[in-house]
Amino acid sequence: MYAYDEIDRTLVNERVSEFRDQVQRRLSGELTEDEFKMLRLQNGVYLQLHAYMFRVAIPYGTLASNQLRQLAHVARKYDRGYGHFTTRQNIQFNWIKLSDLPDALADLAEVGIHAMQTSGNNMRNVTSDQWAGVAPGEIEDPRIWSELIRQHTTLHPEFSFLPRKFKIAITASDHDRAAIKVHDIGLKLIKNEKGETGFEVLVGGGLGRTPFIGKTIKHFVHGRDLLSYIEAILRVYNQYGRRDNIYKARIKILVHELGIEKFSREVEEEWQQIRNSSLQIDDEVIEDIRSRFIYPAYEKLPHMPDELRQAAADSEFEAWRKNSVAPHKVAGYSIVTISLKPIGAPPGDATAEQMDALADLADKYSFGEIRVGHEQNLALPHVAKHDLPALWKALDQLGLATPNVNLITDIIACPGLDYCSLANARSIPIAQELTRRFANHELANLIGRLHINISGCINACGHHHVGHIGILGVEKNGEEVYQITIGGRADESAALGNLIGPGVKFDEVADVVEDIVEAYLALRERPEELFVDTVKRLGVEPFKERVYATR
Amino acid sequence: MPLVNGGKIVDDSFTKLAVDTPLPEGGDILVPAERFLADAEALLKRGGRIGVIWPNNRDIAELVPYLGKIAVVALVFPSFRDGRAYSQARLLRERYNYRGELRATGQVLRDQFVFMLRAGFDSFEVKKQADAEAFMQTAKRYSVFYQPTGDGRITALHRRMQLRHSEGVGT
Ligand code: HEM
Ligand code: SF4
Numbered sequence: 001m002y003a004y005d006e007i008d009r010t011l012v013n014e015r016v017s018e019f020r021d022q023v024q025r026r027l028s029g030e031l032t033e034d035e036f037k038m039l040r041l042q043n044g045v046y047l048q049l050h051a052y053m054f055r056v057a058i059p060y061g062t063l064a065s066n067q068l069r070q071l072a073h074v075a076r077k078y079d080r081g082y083g084h085f086t087t088r089q090n091i092q093f094n095w096i097k098l099s100d101l102p103d104a105l106a107d108l109a110e111v112g113i114h115a116m117q118t119s120g121n122n123m124r125n126v127t128s129d130q131w132a133g134v135a136p137g138e139i140e141d142p143r144i145w146s147e148l149i150r151q152h153t154t155l156h157p158e159f160s161f162l163p164r165k166f167k168i169a170i171t172a173s174d175h176d177r178a179a180i181k182v183h184d185i186g187l188k189l190i191k192n193e194k195g196e197t198g199f200e201v202l203v204g205g206g207l208g209r210t211p212f213i214g215k216t217i218k219h220f221v222h223g224r225d226l227l228s229y230i231e232a233i234l235r236v237y238n239q240y241g242r243r244d245n246i247y248k249a250r251i252k253i254l255v256h257e258l259g260i261e262k263f264s265r266e267v268e269e270e271w272q273q274i275r276n277s278s279l280q281i282d283d284e285v286i287e288d289i290r291s292r293f294i295y296p297a298y299e300k301l302p303h304m305p306d307e308l309r310q311a312a313a314d315s316e317f318e319a320w321r322k323n324s325v326a327p328h329k330v331a332g333y334s335i336v337t338i339s340l341k342p343i344g345a346p347p348g349d350a351t352a353e354q355m356d357a358l359a360d361l362a363d364k365y366s367f368g369e370i371r372v373g374h375e376q377n378l379a380l381p382h383v384a385k386h387d388l389p390a391l392w393k394a395l396d397q398l399g400l401a402t403p404n405v406n407l408i409t410d411i412i413a414c415p416g417l418d419y420c421s422l423a424n425a426r427s428i429p430i431a432q433e434l435t436r437r438f439a440n441h442e443l444a445n446l447i448g449r450l451h452i453n454i455s456g457c458i459n460a461c462g463h464h465h466v467g468h469i470g471i472l473g474v475e476k477n478g479e480e481v482y483q484i485t486i487g488g489r490a491d492e493s494a495a496l497g498n499l500i501g502p503g504v505k506f507d508e509v510a511d512v513v514e515d516i517v518e519a520y521l522a523l524r525e526r527p528e529e530l531f532v533d534t535v536k537r538l539g540v541e542p543f544k545e546r547v548y549a550t551r
Numbered sequence: 552m553p554l555v556n557g558g559k560i561v562d563d564s565f566t567k568l569a570v571d572t573p574l575p576e577g578g579d580i581l582v583p584a585e586r587f588l589a590d591a592e593a594l595l596k597r598g599g600r601i602g603v604i605w606p607n608n609r610d611i612a613e614l615v616p617y618l619g620k621i622a623v624v625a626l627v628f629p630s631f632r633d634g635r636a637y638s639q640a641r642l643l644r645e646r647y648n649y650r651g652e653l654r655a656t657g658q659v660l661r662d663q664f665v666f667m668l669r670a671g672f673d674s675f676e677v678k679k680q681a682d683a684e685a686f687m688q689t690a691k692r693y694s695v696f697y698q699p700t701g702d703g704r705i706t707a708l709h710r711r712m713q714l715r716h717s718e719g720v721g722t
Contacts, residue, residue: 007695014692030681152698154697158634158641161632162634235638239635284712
């Protein structure tokens with residue numbers, strides 16, 4: 001856990017009071033909607049189909065139990081009793097009144113939560129591995145660096161009005177859970193030959209209308225130079241990024257148009273001018289941030305406690321344990337992923353009651369800490385193994401023990417036409433139908449790891465390009481049509497999916513997915529070959545044939 | 552448009568010239584970049600102070616040879632969404648050591664004052680009278696700054712270090 005100090009709290013409060021003033025000026029008509037739009041976006045407020053949507057940051061996905069309780073309070077007091085966890089380690093509330101927003105922000109500020117820069121053309125919430133600090137084998141806790149960047153980019157006077165939004169993600173593990181290759185800047189923590197900490201820097205990844213996988217711009221940037229290097233990239237982007245066409249304004253287009261060599265030369269030139277400035281980070285500063293991450297006082301616990309041995313007789317518990325419990329860097333502890341994808345429900349939703357109850361469970365079993373991952377699931381990062389059976393029972397009672405993490409029903413979906421004013425098609429009902437089709441755990445288990453991602457329009461909030469199976473809603477002659485891609489992935493081998501053929505109608509999507517899955521089961525070389533790997537080996541053709549032969 | 556300078560609303564002694572407006576005899580003038588660059592020597596010899604209006608898509612380095620001789624650099628915000636002039640301002644102040652008046656023009660609203668001050672602007676052609684009047688109040692909105700810029704304000708990181716060290720004294 002990271003503890004905000006008085007300095008951070010002061011800034012958050014000053015921000016709330018500024019926004020209160022801005023809302024007042026909007027309500028009195030002093031600010032036009034056009035002027036206000038930019039200001040509200042910088043505070044995470046969108047105008048949506050039915051109401052204002054409010055997006056709150058969960059920096060690098062780490063939450064304390066009291067913070068989760070406060071999110072529940074906001075859901076209950078100002079919204080309709082639930083919130084929606086997103087792919088960017090944010091939570092969204094869909095039904096909030098403009099006049100209530102300053103109060104909601106003030107309530108959140110009490111526990112060090114804010115909505116700064118969760119929208120708008122600035123640096124967005126810095127995201128990271130939801131297992132940061134507990135994943136076995138990571139170089140070091142990437143949140144220390146995420147927090148450094150969070151601070152540096154918050155209300156940055158030069159980069160708050162960029163050509164477009166800007167997203168940074170960090171991982172410290174070989175297995176990338178932060179999808180760094182589809183971010184504007186992706187950072188991978190590494191050590192050089194001298195054992196010094198630094199970063200491989202990728203640039204120009206992103207999804208949306210024109211998807212790109214990020215390219216390595218520098219193989220090693222020393223930790224002390226991280227801020228100056230990022231600042232150099234941003235300065236080049238701020239000056240040369242296109243502003244004439246919002247579809248071409250992202251850094252991925254600039255990198256693509258200039259070519260990575262020319263772009264990196266520009267950055268290098270700028271960097272040489274600023275790297276020895278006050279942007280250089282000394283070890284003391286890093287140590288200060290490190291010291292404010294508080295780690296639990298782990299006990300020495302047995303690797304295989306009796307409680308776990310006994311519970312193994314219960315097949316339901318075992319199904320859940322195999323699916324949701326991952327190894328922890330400390331012996332005797334586990335990381336527990338909590339699926340927010342119950343069969344038949346909108347992915348990523350949690351009610352205020354569930355949030356409160358989870359906060360209690362976090363206090364009881366996970367040193368008061370909760371994590372939010374980009375798959376729209378939550379995690380308890382420090383659960384003693386002997387507590388797993390009791391935790392499972394409690395989760396099951398809350399409807400939060402669906403054993404489908406990473407399986408076909410662990411679907412990522414944007415809100416689509418049900419909430420979003422930009423949508424061309426529904427996403428949530430497609431996700432709901434697919435979870436019903438594949439509700440059988442044995443079948444899902446047989447299929448193995450398979451990610452379905454659904455977006456209701458080309459903006460790609462549901463990351464459809466990088467779904468093993470990606471589903472994109474488009475509009476054709478006033479009808480919802482879905483384009484289906486396969487072979488995408490968002491991990492360390494990130495790739496964009498390939499279209500399997502013409503779009504299909506709403507009612508056909510689930511059938512088509514079933515066809516694809518059947519084809520896979522027949523084509524895979526052995527049960528361990530993942531769906532994406534089969535697609536990689538065989539290409540789109542055999543799947544395309546299977547899907548369109550009968551249609 | 553009211554001009555705020557040194558925190559107060561002031562009269563603007565500068566007359567803005569277009570590319571082809573005839574040169575007035577005397578007085579302070581602000582000229583567009585291309586006109587200035589086309590005729591810099593002559594303009595600088597003229598009586599009266601001179602300022603340059605610099606567009607946000609032109610490399611500010613071109614202005615560097617003249618920085619010691621011009622009184623105002625006016626940077627342009629064609630819309631409040633376009634932040635290129637923030638980078639130009641910081642380069643002028645921090646890299647090229649420009650010490651003259653640095654003026655923000657265009658869509659300048661109270662909600663940008665803090666950012667602009669931090670980037671090095673000290674003079675503001677404000678779009679709305681009420682915003683100009685609220686300048687001091689709005690400029691003081693924040694007391695915490697996370698990143699170093701040339702404005703010399705202490706950053707949160709360094710304030711923490713200071714606090715640590717002062718706590719350390721005598722223990
Ligand atoms: C109704 C609410 C929403 C609205 C209005 C909205 C709007 C947008 C827009 C306009 C973009 C622009 C994409 C671009 O041009 O780069 C975008 C991207 C994105 N949104 Fe949403 N969104 C909403 C909900 C969500 C939700 C619920 C999620 C998470 C499940 C999400 C995650 C994302 C992500 C990850 C991207 C970035 C894709 C990329 O990497 O470029 N959004 N959204
Ligand atoms: S992908 Fe499109 S429909 Fe879905 S939330 Fe984003 S903008 Fe809305």
